[in-house]
Amino acid sequence: MNTDAARRQIDQQWDTDIIPTLERYIEIPNQSPDYDPEWRTNGLLQQAVELARAWVEKQHLPGSRLEVLTAEGRTPMLLLEVEGDGEDTVLLYGHLDKQPPTEGWEEGLGAYQPVIRDGKLYGRGGADDGYALFATVSAIQALQAQGVKHSRLVTLIECCEESGSGDLEYYVDLLAPRIGTPGLVICLDSGCGNYEQLWSTASLRGVVMGNLTVQVLTEGVHSGDASGIVPSSFRIARQLLNRLEDPDTGELLPEWLKVEIPSYRVEEARRTAQILGDTIHTSFPFVPGMRPVTSDLTELMLNRTWRSTLSVTGQAGMPDVEHAGNVLRPRTSLKLSVRLPPTLIAEDVVPRLKALLEENPPYGARVTFDGVDGASGWDAPELAPWLRATVDEASRAFFGREACYMGEGGSIPFMGMLGERFPEAQFLITGVLGPQSNAHGPNEFLHIQTAKHLTGCVAYVLERYHAERKG
Template identity: 55%
Template sequence: MNARDPLPPLSDDAAQALAAYSRQRWDEAIVPALTDYIAIPAKSPLFDADWQAHGLLDRVVTDAAAWIEARRVPGLRLEVIRQPGRTPLLCFEIDATRAGSTQTVLMYGHLDKQPEFSGWRADLGPWTPKIDGGLLYGRGGADDGYAAYAAITAVEALKAQGLPHPRIVGLIETGEESGSGDLPVHLDALRARLGDVGLVVCLDSGAGNYDQLWLTTSLRGMVSGQLKVEILSEGVHSGDASGVVPSSFRILRQVLDRLEDSATGELLPRGFHVEIPVERVEQARQAAAILGEAAWRNFPWACGADGTPTLPTTTDPTEALLRRTWRPTLSVTGVDGLPPLGSAGNVLRPHTAFKLSLRLPPTADAHLASQQLKTLLEDNAPYNACVTFAPDGRAGALGADGWNAPTLAPWLERALEDASQAQYGAPLAYIGQGGTIPLMGLLQRGFPQAQMMVCGVLGPKSNAHGPNEFLHIDYARRLTAAVAQVIAACP
């Protein structure tokens, strides 16, 4: 924030009052609201081309807006912003109650969801919310439907204790899982209303464990898209054509060999790599000392042929953290052109297509990487096959940039440590995240002097985007109180 003298820390009684308020509101109001929210399959536009006709994104925004308005927070103004062809955005403003405060705290979250995916437990489902052992299961609760409700509750907690706060603006979008392509348009329209942003609170990230407050230090960028290899205009008898007509799958493998060493998973073009900052390497070592083998053991490993668990690419905790946060990696997340096993006849298929997800280091240029990837995959195709790579992206956003956090101001570092100790009874910890939040790069460029509190509830086994996604309710309660405590400390 500004250069004024830092505020004195909250008393223990005040911090515990914030915790008590958060617990009560989560149990009475937020959990019921999230239960209703999870039941709505409000998939992001990338996964629902008819999202406007279906109206589900508009429904979850309307529901969240109604919940917020019902709270009757003093000094709050709320608007659902709709622009033609754009995903809706929920924006709320709350007047400052601290005398002399001139800067804005910007709070961010999103309400759009990833698709269903398979493999859910028999008693669970993506759109069937269930509480089991303090965990709220279902798609989107933790990523990131809780954010709007937690943000308002943090402000309510401050007001309930009579604690002054700066001006607060909330932006809750509905296109994050599609790369936030509409967000720059909304931000341009809202720039005058945002004011001088001094602190960004982003609630769309994760945690290394459920024992302390984790501050996200970096986010990876991403390029995703469809790689397609076409060799025939229609399928033909494999006995008749194989040996003469090359397999589209084999050609696709050759093309991917230009990008990735299949033996190690290392990406071969050096242009996709960056030098990892010394500070981030040291923070990875510190996080590894806290997490130990949990840095890689927490994933749901299958069993190998001999019954022993499958193994990670590394068992070194520090290297595991760096590989999932700063080193580029390739995943194949979907496939087309392959019939189900039960319908697979002896036919040489005309094409094979893969959905590629290329995670980039936080400081890499995602748009440039998208262009380089397209050239790498398409040029000089084997057998002169038709090889195309079509990057994902709405509104011309080809690739999503990552983000590397600015240096913490002393007041914020102290406030985060105090909040972690008060709300979790453990010190603040730092961790990079492998996911992508396009907004952070946008805000960093738009407000280069702003401080960033990026955190979230996606801890071990919470499995965002996959089966059995859950929100750890007690961790979310504590995080809400911690956010309130940090806002109370803003100078």
């Protein structure tokens, strides 16, 4: 493949065709099913899929077959198959569902308001993960335009990744004969440490989420009358969280939430810390005077990728401050998100976590930990020498710098499932979610130049994979 010609073609297509289509995609408020109970009837997920389907059809990919699969009660799945030279298969992945809009967008920006500013496309879902299908098709077209041979390509684009990919296994089972046994899996739903080189994800943390509810009364009562007699449900919730987390350091206390970090992953974190430097923490929008939990950059990387952590991401039972009266509230509910090391099994953690929080409640309060859901993390198999060399070559060809590897703090449920199904496959997990891109939060953006470079890298890897298989 002539990389200069591929770069020109990819850049032009992004500028004239892909970005305008992504802008229309951003305008669709298609939240993931967990956040939109009306998704079955409001047609927003279907609208996003139809936009993607129509765009792919317009590309007239030679040897392609495009299909939108639906099943009763399940989110739609877009399947794109492209014939290749030979029987070996590459599986590619992305998703079209979005997180909720959230508050805090800067003036002039909005979740469903596409804005291009300083080389970035702002709006919900452009980077996580609407761009993936467009980048995949553009990479295939770059190969086909030069007559470069490639393997058979199967692309799955799901619509419930942000809700834990609950429908994905059903579709993978359904499509198993058509998917076959891929020798390479490429996932474009991950992050990057900076926008200057190709980043390959080495591991992903798992997660367990649930609602901790503490009830002390059947109804609220005057705080002047009850305080000092009735324990506060909020104080009891704090006590229960202290069973789980050291309130001073943030370290999770149970030994069953800890793993021994492999020495090569520690060294990998050290190298990443050297490359990224203080941007590991300065990329976050800290308030003035705020500092990270430690000044040791390697420890920050390990905290983010290989250690369990707790976040309280929501609440119920507390009115807004402007509506809060002098009432001792009957209950407090907190949404807990417990991130797990890549090698911990989520289903083993759930009963232990539930017992830790529910057993022997202070003052005999009514305590429940329910609505529990979880997904295990993933530790990537070692890259074959040809793939490690190819990833580095691709990064140098399109970014101008060597490739880098790091763990990610988030979860991609798809990866653990595929790792079990295809243990002999090689994996390239990458993405455009770099510093301040803020997926799931306000001001999410797609770094356009990085998306273009990444598209070229995918084309490069597809070419070299096929050459390797033909050997």
